[in-house]
Amino acid sequence: MAITIEQVEHIARLAKLEFTEEEKQRISRELSRILEYVEKLNELDTSRVEPLSHTTEMTNVMRPDTVTGSLPLAAVLNNAPSRQGNFFKVPKVVK
Amino acid sequence: MKYEAVIGLEVHAQLLTDSKIFCGCSTQFGGEPNAQTCPVCLGMPGVLPVLNERAVEFAVKMGLATHCKIASFSRFARKNYFYPDLPKGYQISQYESPLCHDGYVDIELEDGTRKRVGIIRIHLEEDAGKSIHDPALAGEDTLVDLNRCGVPLIEIVSAPDLRSPQEAHAYLVRLKQLVTYLGICDGNMEEGSLRCDANVSVRPVGSRGLGVKTEVKNMNSFRNVERALTFEINRQIQLLESGGEVVQETLLWDAGAGVARPMRSKEEAHDYRYFPEPDLVPMVVESAWIEKIRQSLPELPLARKERLMRQYQLPAYDAGILTMTRELADYYEAVAQKCRDYKLASNWVMGEVLRVLNERKIDINQFPISAHRLSGLLNLILDETISSKIAKTVFEEMLTSGEDAAAIVQRKGLAQVTDRAAIEAIVVKVLQENPKQVEQYRSGKEKVFGYFVGQVMRATRGKANPGLVNEILKEKLRE
Numbered sequence: 348m349a350i351t352i353e354q355v356e357h358i359a360r361l362a363k364l365e366f367t368e369e370e371k372q373r374i375s376r377e378l379s380r381i382l383e384y385v386e387k388l389n390e391l392d393t394s395r396v397e398p399l400s401h402t403t404e405m406t407n408v409m410r411p412d413t414v415t416g417s418l419p420l421a422a423v424l425n426n427a428p429s430r431q432g433n434f435f436k437v438p439k440v441v442k
Numbered sequence: 443m444k445y446e447a448v449i450g451l452e453v454h455a456q457l458l459t460d461s462k463i464f465c466g467c468s469t470q471f472g473g474e475p476n477a478q479t480c481p482v483c484l485g486m487p488g489v490l491p492v493l494n495e496r497a498v499e500f501a502v503k504m505g506l507a508t509h510c511k512i513a514s515f516s517r518f519a520r521k522n523y524f525y526p527d528l529p530k531g532y533q534i535s536q537y538e539s540p541l542c543h544d545g546y547v548d549i550e551l552e553d554g555t556r557k558r559v560g561i562i563r564i565h566l567e568e569d570a571g572k573s574i575h576d577p578a579l580a581g582e583d584t585l586v587d588l589n590r591c592g593v594p595l596i597e598i599v600s601a602p603d604l605r606s607p608q609e610a611h612a613y614l615v616r617l618k619q620l621v622t623y624l625g626i627c628d629g630n631m632e633e634g635s636l637r638c639d640a641n642v643s644v645r646p647v648g649s650r651g652l653g654v655k656t657e658v659k660n661m662n663s664f665r666n667v668e669r670a671l672t673f674e675i676n677r678q679i680q681l682l683e684s685g686g687e688v689v690q691e692t693l694l695w696d697a698g699a700g701v702a703r704p705m706r707s708k709e710e711a712h713d714y715r716y717f718p719e720p721d722l723v724p725m726v727v728e729s730a731w732i733e734k735i736r737q738s739l740p741e742l743p744l745a746r747k748e749r750l751m752r753q754y755q756l757p758a759y760d761a762g763i764l765t766m767t768r769e770l771a772d773y774y775e776a777v778a779q780k781c782r783d784y785k786l787a788s789n790w791v792m793g794e795v796l797r798v799l800n801e802r803k804i805d806i807n808q809f810p811i812s813a814h815r816l817s818g819l820l821n822l823i824l825d826e827t828i829s830s831k832i833a834k835t836v837f838e839e840m841l842t843s844g845e846d847a848a849a850i851v852q853r854k855g856l857a858q859v860t861d862r863a864a865i866e867a868i869v870v871k872v873l874q875e876n877p878k879q880v881e882q883y884r885s886g887k888e889k890v891f892g893y894f895v896g897q898v899m900r901a902t903r904g905k906a907n908p909g910l911v912n913e914i915l916k917e918k919l920r921e
Contacts, residue, residue: 357713361522361713361715363524400517400718400720400724401517401718401720401723401724403723405723406723406724406725406726407723407724407725407726408492408493408722408723409492409493409494409495409498410466410492410493410494410495411495411496412459412460412461412494412495412496412497413460413461413466414460414461414466414467414468415461415465415466416466416467416480417467417468417477417478417479417480418479418480418481418484420474420476420477423476423477423479423484424476429583431580431583431585432475433474433475433476433477434475434476434574434585434586434587435476435526435585435586435587435588436580436583436584436585436586437526437583437584437585437586438583438584439575439580439582439583439584440525440526440573440575440584441575441584
């Protein structure tokens with residue numbers, strides 16, 4: 348299964364990434380090769396097999412509704428490249 | 443050509459849990475920005491979410507209240523998109539196996555008829571943080587507060603069964619009533635604990651197909667939902683009538699300008715690449731748990747309304763208003779239990795009590811007169827100690843003094859005069875002082891009668907028993 352340049356561009360936009368034309372060509376080739384590799388799985392008939400979402404058999408791991416506290420504000424904001432007061436500051440996202 | 447609208451609503455309700463859905467941070471509103479966050483809700487690498495049991499319980503409650511099937515197996519999914527208020531880069535939601543599905547709610551329309559609106563699904567998910575774009579606060583940037591990030595939500599998706607903005611409004615009112623009766627959400631649209639998006643299309647009346655739909659967002663009050671839908675339906679009809687085509691897009695309602703504007707047109711904004719959340723194991727809701735939750739459901743609004751009509755012989759209108767909130771219905775029933783005239787109790791709660799609540803913008807829980815005291819006041823009317831008119835004065839006094847009605851009546855000497863001789867004396871005096879009017883009355887001008895009543899009431903400061911006054915006046919005027 349070949350991944351087209353258009354598909355690469357679409358995925359790049361969703362991931363907020365920018366590539367040069369050369370990079371797009373390369374990524375298209377590499378992604379196509381990866382898909383070809385896993386294509387082999389299609390040789391098996393899985394029409395009667397439930398899709399697997401979890402490899403453990405565990406269910407219902409829950410916690411009681413109890414407040415156990417939060418991080419100190421200084422720690423919360425420690426990694427923020429930019430802040431204003433106790434807010435995170437980011438480039439404007441609406442016009 | 444005549445058109446009809448086809449509307450489906452997606453309603454998000456913030457659940458009233460103490461802690462967030464996947465971590466132990468507080469959900470309390472109004473805290474210092476970002477002070478209620480931790481590595482889990484900040485989206486730090488390597489952390490593991492753990493599901494809040496009460497959030498599941500609340501979602502199941504809503505599912506049961508809306509006649510949904512509760513999925514015995516259900517899991518979470520990642521909805522992938524980038525936005526600064528979503529630090530993980532994905533929202534944990536549910537996709538192909540929602541917790542509740544295929545239910546309905548009955549709504550009541552203005553003309554009193556009922557309509558059944560399908561519920562496609564109710565699923566659990568986490569809320570995102572809050573972005574502040576206001577230049578006065580954020581300047582050229584955007585500020586982000588992640589306290590809301592991870593607060594549990596249920597998303598309730600209706601079938602496209604609604605045919606007008608009025609029906610959409612009635613449906614929303616019913617949902618709010620349900621979540622507040624259940625105590626799972628405070629139902630406040632203005633503060634964002636209840637949010638509504640709409641899918642809207644129009645089609646020629648009689649047609650069975652569906653037109654191209656648009657999605658309308660940002661309608662943050664019940665009134666705005668009606669306004670925005672009316673706007674969008676008219677826009678689509680005008681577009682089609684002038685030979686144009688509706689484009690599938692998302693519109694943002696601008697309440698100030700009264701218009702809905704396109705938000706984004708790039709289709710890939712909707713490409714969320716859902717996949718099963720590997721960090722959370724599936725939920726298996728056993729029937730024993732469902733039954734336990736079912737047992738804990740309160741009497742729901744429609745059932746309570748019907749019971750009030752039966753038990754207290756109230757008109758549908760009264761019962762509808764009294765059951766708008768669970769607390770108001772509780773209050774009414776507490777009054778009615780101690781007052782033999784149920785309709786009188788209804789009139790007072792719907793009239794005087796609701797008037798004061800509206801004026802003061804308070805809830806019934808904050809109302810200064812207890813149900814017990816109000817029934818005391820009504821019983822003074824019923825045993826003719828005071829007239830209805832005087833009762834209003836006493837009611838006003840009760841709002842501030844915190845006394846029993848009887849104590850106020852005694853302290854201010856407001857008890858009704860029912861002493862026949864005393865009233866007779868006053869009537870005679872009034873008639874003597876107004877010979878001209880007496881002559882008018884006797885020559886057939888019966889309207890003056892009201893004037894005499896007024897004079898007698900004035901002389902007794904409103905305390906004379908109105909029935910007796912009428913009787914004695916008629917008697918004396920015949921002489």
